Amino acid sequence: MPPAERGCPMPPASEREERRRRFFDQAAEGWEERHYPPEIRARLEPFLARLATAPGLTILDAGCGRGILLPHLRRLGGRDARLIALDASAAMLRGVADKDPGAVALHARAESIPLIDAYVDRVLCFAAFPHFEDQAGAAREFHRVLKPGGLALVLHLASAKAVNRHHEDHPAVRGDRLPDEKTMRDLFLRVGFVRVSLEESADSYCFSAEKEGKR
């Protein structure tokens, strides 16, 4: 197994969070090959259309992993889009430069985003929200870094039930859950989001929340 990477100093994490971080560090090599077969890749870009991107937007991919979404975000957002890829695992972030040389990689927790207030137009959180130790804290940070009128999206290519069941099979992420709909809405409404909504089907989950104000 490769040694865990630390990168820049991260704030002290709980034992559980540390274990999770080691798990993702060690899983980074070969991540896409294992988790993104062609049939899943083919679904990514149409799914990301929900981001409603326009040229030149600043998009934060929170829990970006190896940066699998970046080429899609670049195509959707265009040459002038500013892509910011954030992950708590340094080993995962090593994939980012290969995916998009223009993307900025941030080694940080979603609960403590090293960006100034009102800096991004979109926050995208794909297949990562259940793993955040402090989900309310992450929602608060999403709201803080978004510009007025900005949009946060929590996305999965599976239903909440399937996501939660999947995590139960892996000791390092057992108990990492997508909250039920009411809890999820309350989490985001409580930190100031408006127009929260959930669209879910057997093979997709799309939670969106808007920051009040004019775009």
Ligand SMILES: C[S@@+](CC[C@H](N)C(=O)[O-])C[C@H]1O[C@@H](n2cnc3c(N)ncnc32)[C@H](O)[C@@H]1O
């Ligand atoms: C299941 S992976 C998904 C990665 C990527 N979005 C993808 O689809 O390939 C979850 C990611 O969330 C990251 N993560 C876990 N907790 C985090 C936190 N508190 N802040 C930021 N990233 C975190 C992990 O390091 C991991 O890369």
